[in-house]
Amino acid sequence: MSTRSDLPAWVDIGLIPALNLVIAFIMAGLVVLIIGENPIKALAILLGEPLFSLQGWCNILYYATNFIFTGLCVSVAFHAGLFNIGGEGQAYVAGLGAATPGLILGGALASILPNALSQPITLLICLIGSFIVGGLWGLFPGYLQAKRGSHIVITTIMLNFIAASLMQYMINRVYRPTGNQAVESRAINDAYIWNLREIGNLFGAKLPSTPLTPVIFIALLAAFAVWYLLWRTKLGYEIRTVGANQEAAIYAGISPPRIIMITMMISGGVAGLLAFHEVLGPQHKLLLEYVQGAGFVGIAVALMGRSHPVGIVLAALLFGLLSEGGTQLSFEIQSISKDLVVVIQGLVVLFMGALEQAFHPLLQKFFRQES
Amino acid sequence: MARVAGIFGGGVFILSHLTALNRGMTPAIELINIDKRFGAVHANNNVSIAIAAGTIHGIIGENGAGKSTLMSILFGFYQADKGECRLRGKPEKIKSSTDAIALGIGMVHQHFMLVEPFTVLENIILGAEGGALIGPALDKARAALKHLADEYELDVDPDAIVGELPVGLQQRVEILKALYKGAEVLILDEPTGVLTPAEADHLFRILKQLRDQGKTIILITHKLREIMAITDRVSVMRRGEVVAEFDTSKTNVGELAEAMVGRRVLLRVEKTRAKPGNVVLDVRHLTWRDKKNIARVDDVSFNVRKGEIVGIAGVSGNGQSELLDVITGIAKASSGEVIFKDQPVGIKDSPAELRKRGLAHVPEDRHHRGLISTFTAAESAILGYQSNPALGKGFRLNRDAVVAQSLKQMQEFDVRPADPHLKSAKFSGGNQQKIILAREIGSNPDLLIVGQPTRGVDIGAIEFIHRRLIELRDQGKAILLVSVELDEIRSLSDRILVMFAGRVMGERPPSADERELGLLMAGVGKEAA
Structure with a gap:
């Protein structure tokens, strides 16, 4: 977040994150050591398994898809000076917007149109639906902040819990077919996002089993759209003005409450796209807890990516790697659970966010001497 | 016998040193060949200034001339890239404001460093609270404050909330804070920017009184009139360098202004009569x-x-x-x-x-x-x-x-x-x-x-x-x-x-x-x- 720096740009956006990452790894290694396992071996599995197989790469990209959405969600709000930590809830509730058109409208469209036409149309409506519902879930705390002065950090946290309860109720009472034991909706076959393997099969290519879908391109498109919005549109200029200096914004005739609400709508909407990806892609149904903490990872991604879309894409890939590696790690070393990755992620957040400036004075000294 | 002579000699040395100081021969502050860069900006270029003890020394210059940087180096906010600070003839390394305060330098910033919801007394002891209980420190400060008030006409209600005081009084609290910590040298950075003319006059009276009591005062300003009104000597800075030094009594506003900008300035704007319309x-x-x-x-x-x-x-x-x-x-x-x-x-x-x-x-x-x-x-x-x-x-x-x-x-x-x-x-x-x-x-x-x-x-x-x-x-x-x-x-x-x-x-x-x-x-x- 902090833009203050008199260091060369490559140090600021390259060296410092790398250094923080290395330290986070060393600390995580210590944790592994305490558990009684070999940290070098653990590191080899964590990084090696995903990086040296096609399936590993596919899975990294799958995770990255979600993290790009949630990272963008956090960063858009950052630029307006808002710390939206409700990406988790916004992505969760957006499942309603993603699933409902697929369940209701999809069948109707499929009965009057050929499949090749009804599927894309339904998917587009689902995409818009998830953006709008996620956006509304973001707009609510935005409204409370803008008009009532309730702090966005508090309200977004609370709304995460409300989202969890709401979704439990909705899926259980509304979406679950009667007689079905599992708490989930019926399969959404009329808005079906194919994964890479299924696409490969079309062309007779034998691809590994992976949840990766073409939605990764939508994520990259979203990253570009956020960049364009912030730095190439009037609205983006106003968002950044409000984030940088509210008093100057008022002087310029920009209404901070209005911008806060619009920004939170966009922020929640981008998080909502995760639901489009997850519900209609890998899961093909609305189920409980499908966000799996990606909303919180988004905070780390945005921090590490310096709230810039390019940085966010790179950070999302890194966290995708960690997630995939962590799964492999818990699989191969029984005493290490998948939670270790959460520890590493936590350490990265600690060093990137809380201790971001820890090395700053040292590096400053170093580069001053050099110049 | 030799021992006695040694002590005696030492005493003589201290005595002569003191007289020299009083005569203003050993400067209170010497800044020698100070150099400071911020990236491409050469904020201080080989600056040397000597400030005599017991005087009011003005440093004047346009914005960005390097006045504030120089004083920030003296007060330990920045480290000079090159050069030396001497206090009473002794070279000192000033690494932080804590060092500066310990050496008897006090600074009154343009933007006050006060805790607004605290009382005057609480602000005064800030950084000198003593032990875990602040009671004794407050009592000590109250007594000292009364003493200072009597000595320098620095009257402030010790129990007033600082945030509720007018700016002029807030500034007085800043001065008191510095004096309470034993400042012998007082740096004031653009002190009148926030004051009414009457408040400024009062400030000048206080500063003169402080000088007469032997304190050394450095006044940073870009207002020529203040320099003329109150200083004994003035250094003019331009683009990071000291370009001129004058005894205030031997110079005038025009000469100072010219030194500041490097050419004669038209202080009056030439204009024709207005032709007002609708x-x-x-x-x-x-x-x-x-x-x-x-x-x-x-x-x-x-x-x-x-x-x-x-x-x-x-x-x-x-x-x-x-x-x-x-x-x-x-x-x-x-x-x-x-x-x-x-x-x-x-x-x-x-x-x-x-x-x-x-x-x-x-x-x-x-x-x-x-x-x-x-x-x-x-x-x-x-x-x-x-x-x-x-x-x-x-x-x-x-x-x-x-x-x-x-x-x-x-x-x-x-x-x-x-x-x-x-x-x-x-x-x-x-x-x-x-x-x-x-x-x-x-x-x-x-x-x-x-x-x-x-x-x-x-x-x-x-x-x-x-x-x-x-x-x-x-x-x-x-x-x-x-x-x-x-x-x-x-x-x-x-x-x-x-x-x-x-x-x-x-x-x-x-x-x-x-x-x-x-x-x-x-x-x-x-x-x-």
Whole structure:
């Protein structure tokens, strides 16, 4: 977040994150050591398994898809000076917007149109639906902040819990077919996002089993759209003005409450796209807890990516790697659970966010001497 | 015997040392060949200054001349790249303000370092609390404060909440804080910027008294008059160097000004008689109340015509800022009306709407309002005009158009460096002001509202800005000028209104007697004047 720096740009956006990452790894290694396992071996599995197989790469990209959405969600709000930590809830509730058109409208469209036409149309409506519902879930705390002065950090946290309860109720009472034991909706076959393997099969290519879908391109498109919005549109200029200096914004005739609400709508909407990806892609149904903490990872991604879309894409890939590696790690070393990755992620957040400036004075000294 | 002689000799040495100090032979402070760079900016270039003990030494220079950097080095905020600081002849390494305070250096910053919700006493002991309980420290400070108050006329109620004190008294608390910590050398950075003339006079009396008691005072300022009024010796800085040093009694304002800018300055603006046209802005019985329901703008009526500059004089804090906020749509009037170009300014009219109607506004506070320090100059140069269709169709903002427009404005207003991609914060005060002025004048307004156009701006830029404002007037635009600098008001305005306590005390021609205006500014009404 902090833009203050008199260091060369490559140090600021390259060296410092790398250094923080290395330290986070060393600390995580210590944790592994305490558990009684070999940290070098653990590191080899964590990084090696995903990086040296096609399936590993596919899975990294799958995770990255979600993290790009949630990272963008956090960063858009950052630029307006808002710390939206409700990406988790916004992505969760957006499942309603993603699933409902697929369940209701999809069948109707499929009965009057050929499949090749009804599927894309339904998917587009689902995409818009998830953006709008996620956006509304973001707009609510935005409204409370803008008009009532309730702090966005508090309200977004609370709304995460409300989202969890709401979704439990909705899926259980509304979406679950009667007689079905599992708490989930019926399969959404009329808005079906194919994964890479299924696409490969079309062309007779034998691809590994992976949840990766073409939605990764939508994520990259979203990253570009956020960049364009912030730095190439009037609205983006106003968002950044409000984030940088509210008093100057008022002087310029920009209404901070209005911008806060619009920004939170966009922020929640981008998080909502995760639901489009997850519900209609890998899961093909609305189920409980499908966000799996990606909303919180988004905070780390945005921090590490310096709230810039390019940085966010790179950070999302890194966290995708960690997630995939962590799964492999818990699989191969029984005493290490998948939670270790959460520890590493936590350490990265600690060093990137809380201790971001820890090395700053040292590096400053170093580069001053050099110049 | 030898031992006794040694002690005796030492005593003699100390004695002679003291006398030398009293005579001002060993300087209290010597800064020798100080060099400091910030990236490409050479803030201090081989600066050497010696400051005699028991004197008031002025350091004068334009903004960005390196005065504040030099003092920040002395006070331990920055480390010099090269050079040496000597205190009473002894070389010292000052690594932090803690070191500086321990060496008997105190600093009163331009922006006070006070905890507003604390009492005076609590602020005084800040950093010297003693043990876990602050009771003893408070008692000690109370006694010391009484002593200081008696000695230097520094009266402050020790139990008053600092945030509720007027700025003049807050500044006094800062001085007391430094003295309480044993300051022998007191640095004051632009101390009168926030004071009323009467408060400034009082400050000068205190400073003189402190000097007479043997304290050494360094006064940083860009106001020539203060240097002349109070200092014993003055160093002039320009572009990071000390370019001249004078005994104050042997120099004059013209010589100092010339040394500051390197050429003779026209302190008077040359202008022809105004040819006022139709009324552009008509303010009728305007009142604005704050949250405590106090009328900060109280039944104000006046108008501004085409082709004239109306100046509002007054000590800051007498409702001028609030008046500007209401006229420009930032705040909403409690009662009365503002009529701009024959149309009333309504509750719904935002600053953006008024801008479209031809009202431009150079705000008083350029750091908090006029531009955004983290934005590039080009981005700051469209603040308020971001929805202008010339800068991009529809929702888009055309980067190239923004940069091109900014560059054009920079060249036209001689902004240095003329780099639209440079961060706004990196420009000096005068150049920042030129960026804002270029933006507002560039919008071709019918009415330009200007607040403190030359606050914290160097003399060269002041001249430029003044000439631009006169030019704009001669093009038939209406200008409303608010400034706390009476000289500025008098040399630019065609009519002068004086505000006091939210009211307009009266209107005077610019030829009016300075004393008469001063009385109005002090709230002495029409009847008395």
